Amino acid sequence: MRTEGRRTSDNVEDRRGMSSGGRMAIGGGIGTIVIALVVLLLGGDPSQVLNSSVEAPATESGPVNSSPEEEAMANFVKIVLAGTEDVWTKIFSESNMTYKQPILVLFRDQVQSACGYASGASGPFYCPGDQKVYIDLAFFDELKTRFGANGDFAIAYVVAHEIGHHVQNQLGILSDVNNQRARMSEVNANKILVRLELQADFLAGMWAHYDQQMFNSLESGDIEEAMNAAASVGDDVLQKRYQGRVIPDAFTHGTAEQRKEWFRRGYTSGDFDQGDTFKAAI
Numbered sequence: 001m002r003t004e005g006r007r008t009s010d011n012v013e014d015r016r017g018m019s020s021g022g023r024m025a026i027g028g029g030i031g032t033i034v035i036a037l038v039v040l041l042l043g044g045d046p047s048q049v050l051n052s053s054v055e056a057p058a059t060e061s062g063p064v065n066s067s068p069e070e071e072a073m074a075n076f077v078k079i080v081l082a083g084t085e086d087v088w089t090k091i092f093s094e095s096n097m098t099y100k101q102p103i104l105v106l107f108r109d110q111v112q113s114a115c116g117y118a119s120g121a122s123g124p125f126y127c128p129g130d131q132k133v134y135i136d137l138a139f140f141d142e143l144k145t146r147f148g149a150n151g152d153f154a155i156a157y158v159v160a161h162e163i164g165h166h167v168q169n170q171l172g173i174l175s176d177v178n179n180q181r182a183r184m185s186e187v188n189a190n191k192i193l194v195r196l197e198l199q200a201d202f203l204a205g206m207w208a209h210y211d212q213q214m215f216n217s218l219e220s221g222d223i224e225e226a227m228n229a230a231a232s233v234g235d236d237v238l239q240k241r242y243q244g245r246v247i248p249d250a251f252t253h254g255t256a257e258q259r260k261e262w263f264r265r266g267y268t269s270g271d272f273d274q275g276d277t278f279k280a281a282i
Contacts, residue, residue: 001080001152002217008078009085013132015107017064073137073155074106080156083217084163087210091272092170102166103132104159111136124158126165128174133162147232151225153218157204157263158229164203168196187249194235195277197253198262201230202275205266213270223267230263231256258282 066074085101092099105111110119114129120136127134135158143149143158168174177196181189208226212218231237234256236246253259266275 001156001222002215002219003076003079006079006215006217007082008075009082009101009104011081011085011101011103012078013103013105014064014074015105015111016066016137018107018111070137073140076152076155077104077106077135077137077159080159081163083211083215084160084207086214087207088163088167090214091206091210100131100170102126102163103130105132105134107134107136108138109136124162126162126169128165128169131166131169133159133166135159135162143229143232147229149225149229149232151221151228153222153225154229156208156222157226160204160207161200161230163207164200167203168200173199190250190252192278193252194254194258195282198258198282199275199277201254201259201262202266202277203272204230205263205268206270206272206275208263208267209270223264226267227260227263230259234259254282 081104085099089099089101105113108120110117111134113125113127113132113134115125115127118125118134120138123139124133124135126132140155140158143154165174173196177192180192184192204226208218208223233253235251235253236255239246239250254262262275262277269275
C-alpha cells in the first residue's frame with residue numbers, strides 16, 4: 001500500500017502504557033459477543049470474555065516503550081484509519097448524512113471498553129457502546145505467523161473491517177441485529193451474525209475501492225493480501241484447524257470463500273446497495 005504523503009489520524013488513543021488491576025462485571029450486548037467470537041475464532045475460550053467477573057485494567061498509564069517496527073506499524077494503522085475517515089465522510093455526505101469518526105484504541109495485553117474487558121487474545125474488535133475500535137498490534141504478528149496472512153494490506157483489511165462495524169452501527173444495523181438475535185435460536189442467531197460479518201467484509205472492500213480512487217493507494221498484490229487475510233479467518237478454516245471438523249451451524253463469520261467473495265464485491269462495485277448480505281443468498 002502506498003502511504004507516502006498520507007496523513008495520519010488524530011483519532012487514536014494510545015493505551016499501550018497502561019497497567020492492569022481490579023475486577024469488573026461484564027454485561028451482554030453485541031460488542032461483548034463480537035469480542036467473544038473473535039476469541040473463539042482464534043482458538044481461545046469465549047468464557048474468558050463472557051464471565052460475569054474478570055480482571056480489568058486500571059487507569060494508570062506510563063510511557064510507551066516500543067520497537068521501531070511496532071511504531072512503524074502503529075503509524076501505518078493511523079494512516080489506514082485516516083483513509084477510512086476520508087472515504088466514509090465522503091460517502092456519508094453524498095447521502096446527506098454525517099459520518100461520526102470513531103476512536104481507535106491501541107493497547108497491549110488487556111483493555112477496558114464500554115463493552116467490557118478484553119485481552120489481547122480477543123483480537124481487534126469494535127465496541128458500539130463507546131464507538132471505538134480496539135487493537136493490540138501484536139495481533140498482526142499473529143495474523144502473519146499463525147494464519148499466513150502476509151503484507152501490509154492484510155493489516156489494512158483488518159482495520160477497515162472493524163471500521164465497517166462502526167459504519168453498521170451508525171446506520172442502525174448493529175442494533176437491529178442485536179434485537180433480532182434476542183428472539184432467535186442459537187443456530188439462527190449465528191446465521192445472522194454471519195451476514196453481519198460478511199457485510200463488514202464488503203464494507204472493507206468498499207473502503208479499498210474508494211481509497212484507491214482518492215489516493216491511488218493500491219500496489220500490485222494488495223487486494224490478494226486482503227482476501228488472503230479474510231480467508232485465513234474463515235469459520236471453516238479455523239474450525240478445521242482448532243476442532244478438526246467443520247460445523248456449519250456454529251459459523252459466526254462466514255467461510256473463507258464467502259469472506260473473500262464479499263470483500264471482492266465491495267472492492268469491485270464500490271456500491272453500498274450491492275452489500276445487503278441480509279437479503280442476499282450466501
